[in-house]
Amino acid sequence: MTVKHVFLAAFATFVAVSVTTAGPGSGTISGKITYEGTPAKPKSIDMSKEPSCAKQHPTPITTETVVTGPGNSLANVVVYISAGAPDEPPPSTSANFDQKGCQYLPHVLAFQVGQELKISNDDQTSHNIHPLAKINREWNKSQPPGTPPIIDKYDKAEMIPVKCNIHPWMHGTFAVLKNSHYSVSSDDGSFKLPNLPPGKYTVTAYQESYGEMTQDVVIAGGETKTISFVFKAKPY
Amino acid sequence: MRKMNISKLFMFVAILLAAPLLVSAQQGESHIGNLSGNAGAGKQLYYRYCWGCHGFRGDGNGENAQYLNILPRNFVAATFKCRSTPTGTLPTDQDLYNSLVRGFNNSNMPSWITLTDQNRADLVAFIKTFSPRWKTDKAGDVIPVPAEAPLTVQSIKHGQELFQKLECWKCHGPEGRGDGPSASTLTDSNDQPIRPYNFAAGSRFKCGSTNHDLYKIFMTGLDGTPMPSFADVIKPEDAWDLVHYLRTLQVTHKSPELALWLTTKEGQEIVSAQKIYGTPTGSGIKQ
Numbered sequence: 001m002t003v004k005h006v007f008l009a010a011f012a013t014f015v016a017v018s019v020t021t022a023g024p025g026s027g028t029i030s031g032k033i034t035y036e037g038t039p040a041k042p043k044s045i046d047m048s049k050e051p052s053c054a055k056q057h058p059t060p061i062t063t064e065t066v067v068t069g070p071g072n073s074l075a076n077v078v079v080y081i082s083a084g085a086p087d088e089p090p091p092s093t094s095a096n097f098d099q100k101g102c103q104y105l106p107h108v109l110a111f112q113v114g115q116e117l118k119i120s121n122d123d124q125t126s127h128n129i130h131p132l133a134k135i136n137r138e139w140n141k142s143q144p145p146g147t148p149p150i151i152d153k154y155d156k157a158e159m160i161p162v163k164c165n166i167h168p169w170m171h172g173t174f175a176v177l178k179n180s181h182y183s184v185s186s187d188d189g190s191f192k193l194p195n196l197p198p199g200k201y202t203v204t205a206y207q208e209s210y211g212e213m214t215q216d217v218v219i220a221g222g223e224t225k226t227i228s229f230v231f232k233a234k235p236y
Numbered sequence: 237m238r239k240m241n242i243s244k245l246f247m248f249v250a251i252l253l254a255a256p257l258l259v260s261a262q263q264g265e266s267h268i269g270n271l272s273g274n275a276g277a278g279k280q281l282y283y284r285y286c287w288g289c290h291g292f293r294g295d296g297n298g299e300n301a302q303y304l305n306i307l308p309r310n311f312v313a314a315t316f317k318c319r320s321t322p323t324g325t326l327p328t329d330q331d332l333y334n335s336l337v338r339g340f341n342n343s344n345m346p347s348w349i350t351l352t353d354q355n356r357a358d359l360v361a362f363i364k365t366f367s368p369r370w371k372t373d374k375a376g377d378v379i380p381v382p383a384e385a386p387l388t389v390q391s392i393k394h395g396q397e398l399f400q401k402l403e404c405w406k407c408h409g410p411e412g413r414g415d416g417p418s419a420s421t422l423t424d425s426n427d428q429p430i431r432p433y434n435f436a437a438g439s440r441f442k443c444g445s446t447n448h449d450l451y452k453i454f455m456t457g458l459d460g461t462p463m464p465s466f467a468d469v470i471k472p473e474d475a476w477d478l479v480h481y482l483r484t485l486q487v488t489h490k491s492p493e494l495a496l497w498l499t500t501k502e503g504q505e506i507v508s509a510q511k512i513y514g515t516p517t518g519s520g521i522k523q
Contacts, residue, residue, distance in 0.1 A: 139324025
């Protein structure tokens with residue numbers, strides 16, 4: 001083995017290491033979702049027609065169509081890579097959607113195409129789960145208390161409004177997405193999309209009442225890009 | 237040798253030309269029992285009888301649609317109420333054919349018994365050309381309906397328990413009059429207000445009038461409406477009990493179920509407490 005060979009081997013190792021660190025999973029897009037203008041005030045929900053649920057909420061809960069926080073932040077916004085990232089096979093974990101106290105937990109559930117969706121009823125009352133899909137098939141199933149979870153999956157990407165017809169205040173969103181690069185903004189409006197290989201991406205933010213906004217972001221290497229989305233709030 | 241080659245070539249060309257025809261023929265067909273419907277023939281019929289309500293493009297937006305309070309079916313969305321298949325799946329050709337024969341109670345869709353069987357089969361084939369779903373999806377597997385359980389007082393009482401337990405009354409009302417606590421809030425999948433079925437109003441349901449039809453309605457659910465599927469929730473042996481009880485809610489309809497229910501003290505009390513207006517049919521009903 002010559003000195004040249006050693007150098008070559010060292011160089012190859014160096015390249016391999018740098019590819020690993022700068023390769024898949026290096027870049028991050030993070031940021032904050034805010035609004036400008038006056039959003040509609042959350043309304044108090046009257047659950048008196050469903051006493052078993054009403055008693056679970058000593059103070060009445062409010063509608064979650066628009067959930068705001070301090071500093072004009074917006075929660076429950078789905079942020080995802082809509083272009084630039086390849087479609088990915090679904091993870092083996094299930095996305096869990098729970099009905100508790102006549103409320104959807106979480107209000108917005110994001111998961112991947114083909115991923116197992118598990119819907120449970122923790123209430124003492126019957127619910128019907130009615131995801132109003134347009135691109136996927138629309139179905140509507142009854143789930144009385146104590147029955148096993150409903151297991152399903154979706155074949156195509158779509159933002160699907162979900163509702164319970166029996167309890168008209170119950171509605172939520174299934175965000176069915178093509179890849180694993182997504183985030184639902186937390187109470188302070190923050191989101192984070194880690195593990196992005198270098199590339200040019202289109203980032204989409206979706207709010208169930210305000211619609212969607214997009215931005216193009218270029219990730220060069222192991223960097224964190226900070227972007228923000230500002231939705232125009234509607235007072236109604 | 238040369239002649240054979242030419243004839244082979246000719247056959248090859250003929251097959252090439254015929255292939256797309258075969259494919260399109262498969263897509264534009266319906267099969268109902270021994271009948272085969274053809275979309276080409278159905279098209280002629282559609283643009284004579286159907287498009288005034290269902291629209292030029294089959295989107296339910298025909299010129300008469302604006303006058304109808306139950307909107308014509310949108311064939312492009314391919315969501316159908318009356319099926320024998322699970323919720324979220326396409327109906328069978330037979331299901332669509334049956335809807336044409338029957339028409340829809342309480343809506344403007346008449347029964348098309350004036351057409352021939354072949355006409356209706358052709359129409360089913362054409363209706364299926366409006367949505368690409370018919371090319372990508374197959375009709376769902378038909379939900380089996382077992383032989384009807386014997387009608388007994390016990391069966392009716394068990395059905396009554398199920399009606400309570402499954403909370404049918406939340407929409408249909410404690411007496412099945414379509415006036416439950418959630419009834420006034422209901423909308424269909426197009427955000428149009430929709431009313432739950434009032435059992436006291438008559439004998440016919442949206443998707444038929446037999447016990448078999450009633451069984452199918454709550455097992456399959458009526459897609460596009462608030463009525464969910466109970467196929468995963470109700471055991472087949474329990475389902476007939478619910479059918480028997482639901483029949484007793486049709487207090488203006490003379491049924492064996494109501495007659496039997498009225499032979500019991502409990503049944504008489506319940507039915508007479510409903511203060512029926514209209515034509516009484518049972519012995520215990522007073523106007």
